[in-house]
Amino acid sequence: xxxxxxxxxxxxxxxxxxxxxxxxxxxxxxxxxxxxxxxxxxxxxxxxxxxxxxxxxxxxxxxxxxxxxxxxxxxxxxxxxxxxxxxxxxxxxxxxxxxxxxxxxxxxxxxxxxxxxxxxxxxxxxxxxxxxxxxxxxxxxxxxxxxxxxxxxxxxxxxxxxxxxxxxxxxxxxxxxxxxxxxxxxxxxxxxxxxxxx
Amino acid sequence: xxxxxxxxxxxxxxxxxxxxxxxxxxxxxxxxxxxxxxxxxxxxxxxxxxxxxxxxxxxxxxxxxxxxxxxxxxxxxxxxxxxxxxxxxxxxxxxxxxxxxxxxxxxxxxxxxxxxxxxxxxxxxxxxxxxxxxxxxxxxxxxxxxxxxxxxxxxxxxxxxxxxxxxxxxxxxxxxxxxxxxxxxxxxxxxxxxxxxxxxxxxxxxxxxxxxxxxxxxxxxxxxxxxxxxxxxxxxxxxxxxxxxx
Numbered sequence: 001x002x003x004x005x006x007x008x009x010x011x012x013x014x015x016x017x018x019x020x021x022x023x024x025x026x027x028x029x030x031x032x033x034x035x036x037x038x039x040x041x042x043x044x045x046x047x048x049x050x051x052x053x054x055x056x057x058x059x060x061x062x063x064x065x066x067x068x069x070x071x072x073x074x075x076x077x078x079x080x081x082x083x084x085x086x087x088x089x090x091x092x093x094x095x096x097x098x099x100x101x102x103x104x105x106x107x108x109x110x111x112x113x114x115x116x117x118x119x120x121x122x123x124x125x126x127x128x129x130x131x132x133x134x135x136x137x138x139x140x141x142x143x144x145x146x147x148x149x150x151x152x153x154x155x156x157x158x159x160x161x162x163x164x165x166x167x168x169x170x171x172x173x174x175x176x177x178x179x180x181x182x183x184x185x186x187x188x189x190x191x192x193x194x195x196x197x198x
Numbered sequence: 199x200x201x202x203x204x205x206x207x208x209x210x211x212x213x214x215x216x217x218x219x220x221x222x223x224x225x226x227x228x229x230x231x232x233x234x235x236x237x238x239x240x241x242x243x244x245x246x247x248x249x250x251x252x253x254x255x256x257x258x259x260x261x262x263x264x265x266x267x268x269x270x271x272x273x274x275x276x277x278x279x280x281x282x283x284x285x286x287x288x289x290x291x292x293x294x295x296x297x298x299x300x301x302x303x304x305x306x307x308x309x310x311x312x313x314x315x316x317x318x319x320x321x322x323x324x325x326x327x328x329x330x331x332x333x334x335x336x337x338x339x340x341x342x343x344x345x346x347x348x349x350x351x352x353x354x355x356x357x358x359x360x361x362x363x364x365x366x367x368x369x370x371x372x373x374x375x376x377x378x379x380x381x382x383x384x385x386x387x388x389x390x391x392x393x394x395x396x397x398x399x400x401x402x403x404x405x406x407x408x409x410x411x412x413x414x415x416x417x418x419x420x421x422x423x424x425x426x427x428x429x430x431x432x433x434x435x436x437x438x439x440x441x442x443x444x
Contacts, residue, residue, distance in 0.1 A: 165209065
C-alpha cells in the first residue's frame with residue numbers, strides 16, 4: 001500500500017504510482033533537459049526514470065519523500081549515461097569547503113541583470129555552470145526544494161548542500177559579472193557550443 | 199567588517215533555512231543594516247529570476263502521452279483489484295446479512311421453544327397448574343371465551359389414553375394463548391395454542407436440544423405446541439387428535 005506524498009511530506013491517502021508520478025512529469029522533464037541540454041536525451045532520461053521508478057515502486061519506503069526519490073533516480077540515471085559521464089569527467093570536482101563570502105558590490109550582477117532584464121543571459125550562464133552546480137541551483141531555486149530534500153536527492157549531507165549551493169551562486173554571479181557581448185551574439189555562440197533543442 | 203559574519207549566512211537566510219531564533223536575529227539585523235538589506239534584496243531578486251528562467255523546457259504532448267501510457271497499466275491493475283475488493287466486500291456483506299438474519303431467526307425460534315418449555319414446567323411445578331379444572335372439553339373450551347382473541351377445538355378423547363386435566367391462559371411473546379394439560383399414563387402433556395401471526399416465523403422445525411419431546415404445527419392461523427416428557431409417539435398421537443379436531 002502506498003500513499004499520496006505532498007511536496008515535502010506524506011499524507012495518509014493510498015495512491016498509485018501514476019497518481020504520484022504524473023504530477024512531477026513537467027518538472028522532471030525540465031530538470032532532465034537542463035542536465036542533458038538536449039530534447040531527445042531529456043526524453044530518454046525521463047522515460048528511463050519512469051520505467052525504473054515504476055519497477056522499483058514496491059521498494060519505495062513509506063514516509064519518505066517521493067519527489068526526492070524520483071529526482072534521485074533521474075539524477076543517478078543521468079550520471080551513468082554517456083552524457084552524464086562526459087559532463088562529470090570534463091568538469092573538475094569542486095572542493096566542498098566554504099570559501100569567503102564576498103560582499104555584494106554596488107553594481108552587482110543582480111542589478112545588472114535586472115537592468116537588462118535578460119532572461120536569456122541568465123539561462124546561458126546557468127547552462128555554462130558545471131553540472132553539479134547547475135543541478136543544485138535548479139533544485140533549490142526552480143524546484144524550491146528544502147536543503148533536506150536536496151540532501152536526499154543528491155545523497156549528500158546538508159552541510160555539503162549549503163556549501164555547494166553557495167559556490168554555485170558565487171560562480172553564477174562571477175559569470176554574470178563578466179563583460180557580456182551583445183546578447184544575441186552571445187546566445188548564438190552558446191547555442192552553437194551546446195546541444196540545445198529549444 | 200562588522201557584517202562579515204552575517205553575510206556568510208546570507209544565502210541560508212534568504213533560503214529560509216536558518217533556525218527560527220537565528221532567523222529572527224537576522225531579520226532585526228537586516229532592518230538596521232542598509233548594506234545587508236540591499237544584499238539580501240539582491241539575492242532574493244536573483245532567486246526569483248532564476249526561478250522564472252529555470253522553468254525553461256516543456257515536454258511535448260506526444261511525449262507526455264507516451265509516458266502516461268507506459269505507466270497506465272499499474273492503476274488498471276489497481277482498478278481491477280479495487281473492483282475485486284469491492285465484490286469481496288459485497289459478498290461478505292451479503293453473507294453477513296444472511297447469516298445475521300439466519301442467526302436472528304434461529305435465535306427467535308429457540309427463544310419461543312424455550313419459553314414453551316418454561317410454560318410447561320412452570321405449570322407442572324405450580325400447586326394449581328390450571329385455572330379451569332375439567333375433563334370435559336365442553337367445559338374447558340368455553341372458559342377461554344373472552345380471554346383469548348381466537349377460538350380452537352378440543353379433540354374427542356374417547357377410546358384414547360389421554361385425559362384432559364384443564365386449562366389456563368398464558369402469554370407468549372406478549373400475546374395471549376391457551377394452555378391445556380392432558381395426562382397419559384401419569385405423564386403430563388402441555389398443549390399450547392397461539393395465534394400464528396403473533397409469533398416469529400420459521401417455527402416448523404423443532405429444536406434439537408430441548409429437554410422435552412415436542413411437536414409443533416400451524417393450522418387455521420393458529421400455532422400448536424405439544425410438549426411433554428412423554429414419549430414422542432404419545433405426543434404425536436395427541437397432535438394428530440388435535441389436527442383432526444381443527
